[in-house]
Amino acid sequence: MTDTPKDLDELRQRIDELDGDILRLISERAACAQRVAEIKTVEDPQAVFYRPEREAQVLRRIMALNQGPLDSEEMARLFREIMSACLALEQPIKVAYLGPEGTFTQQAALKHFGESALSMPMAAIDEVFREVEAGAVNYGVVPVENSTEGVVNHTLDSFMDSSMRICGEVVLRIHHHLLVAETTRRDKVSRIYSHPQSFAQCRKWLDAHFPHAERVPVSSNAEAARLVKTEWHSAAIAGDMAAKLYGLTRLAEKIEDSPDNSTRFLIIGNQDVPMSGEDKTSIVVAMRNQPGALHDLLEPFHRHQIDLTRLETRPSRSGVWNYVFFIDFKGHCEEPRVAAVLEEVQLRAAELKVLGSYPVGVL
Numbered sequence: 001m002t003d004t005p006k007d008l009d010e011l012r013q014r015i016d017e018l019d020g021d022i023l024r025l026i027s028e029r030a031a032c033a034q035r036v037a038e039i040k041t042v043e044d045p046q047a048v049f050y051r052p053e054r055e056a057q058v059l060r061r062i063m064a065l066n067q068g069p070l071d072s073e074e075m076a077r078l079f080r081e082i083m084s085a086c087l088a089l090e091q092p093i094k095v096a097y098l099g100p101e102g103t104f105t106q107q108a109a110l111k112h113f114g115e116s117a118l119s120m121p122m123a124a125i126d127e128v129f130r131e132v133e134a135g136a137v138n139y140g141v142v143p144v145e146n147s148t149e150g151v152v153n154h155t156l157d158s159f160m161d162s163s164m165r166i167c168g169e170v171v172l173r174i175h176h177h178l179l180v181a182e183t184t185r186r187d188k189v190s191r192i193y194s195h196p197q198s199f200a201q202c203r204k205w206l207d208a209h210f211p212h213a214e215r216v217p218v219s220s221n222a223e224a225a226r227l228v229k230t231e232w233h234s235a236a237i238a239g240d241m242a243a244k245l246y247g248l249t250r251l252a253e254k255i256e257d258s259p260d261n262s263t264r265f266l267i268i269g270n271q272d273v274p275m276s277g278e279d280k281t282s283i284v285v286a287m288r289n290q291p292g293a294l295h296d297l298l299e300p301f302h303r304h305q306i307d308l309t310r311l312e313t314r315p316s317r318s319g320v321w322n323y324v325f326f327i328d329f330k331g332h333c334e335e336p337r338v339a340a341v342l343e344e345v346q347l348r349a350a351e352l353k354v355l356g357s358y359p360v361g362v363l
């Protein structure tokens with residue numbers, strides 16, 4: 001922009017011009033993405049258009065280039081939607097998530113794939129796995145750990161019986177609100193519905209503000225929001241998606257006890273994701289039950305200076321090995337250093353399964 005427009009009319013004219021430019025550029029970008037899809041289809045008629053590593057690179061580049069005034073995350077969010085719409089031109093991506101509609105998992109699915117994805121609620125985590133395995137959907141989204149409540153065991157257990165790969169991760173800041181309906185008598189709230197995890201995450205706030213209200217655990221936050229619609233003396237603890245879905249208003253906002261309450265979700269699919277430049281790998285390892293087993297398992301990571309980001313233990317269900325370890329670490333299995341560690345672990349372990357290498361969550 002050479003000279004600064006001075007009055008409102010001029011500014012609005014300039015905005016119209018810029019919108020025209022943006023429109024033209026987005027259309028040109030969409031045409032390029034369509035062309036990429038055509039080339040992919042010629043190479044392989046069954047080609048998967050969605051490329052997690054490429055999308056992560058696009059978003060990271062945008063964040064690095066951004067100079068404001070919008071913050072980088074906001075800018076990446078806009079580009080996330082542009083990519084989502086471009087991809088949907090070819091085929092809207094189908095994503096199964098742990099439902100019902102209005103849960104944080106749906107929010108995570110849309111944050112990762114954008115609003116043009118078709119998201120389908122499933123009743124349980126193993127159903128999400130089954131839908132992906134059966135090819136009914138392209139990907140699945142399941143919660144795996146919460147910063148205050150810890151690991152989601154169902155998800156880890158599902159990986160033990162499944163051949164699904166991890167294709168990505170997404171971290172969502174979890175904000176809980178106390179929600180009421182238009183008909184709720186706000187001064188007479190005597191019952192609060194929520195998911196047990198959300199109750200746990202808001203326990204101190206509830207003790208301070210609603211010590212006498214009955215806390216009724218239900219299967220999801222969205223279910224809690226639905227129930228509130230029918231009862232004048234009830235409130236729900238749930239997030240923005242559920243509030244919007246059921247037309248509830250916030251009696252109190254962000255009532256979670258820990259201000260950086262977040263949940264990590266995994267994207268599961270049946271694709272091996274190439275390197276993006278900033279990746280993580282997840283493995284599950286069964287060790288023989290003998291003294292020093294955990295030390296033997298971790299020693300190669302230490303020696304090759306590989307950063308562990310998570311270690312979980314689950315009882316093995318086979319009975320032969322007592323415990324299995326879920327390990328996340330920085331790096332991609334195609335990197336020589338990571339390949340070397342995995343080879344060593346393989347020798348020491350009773351069983352090793354690489355669940356996937358995938359881009360570190362960008363948004």
Ligand SMILES: C=C(O[C@@H]1C=C(C(=O)O)C=C[C@H]1O)C(=O)O
Binds near residue numbers: 032033036051052086
């Ligand atoms: C265009 C491509 O395909 C898809 C669309 C992308 C985009 O709009 O930038 C990026 C990765 C893929 O999910 C590609 O592989 O480059």
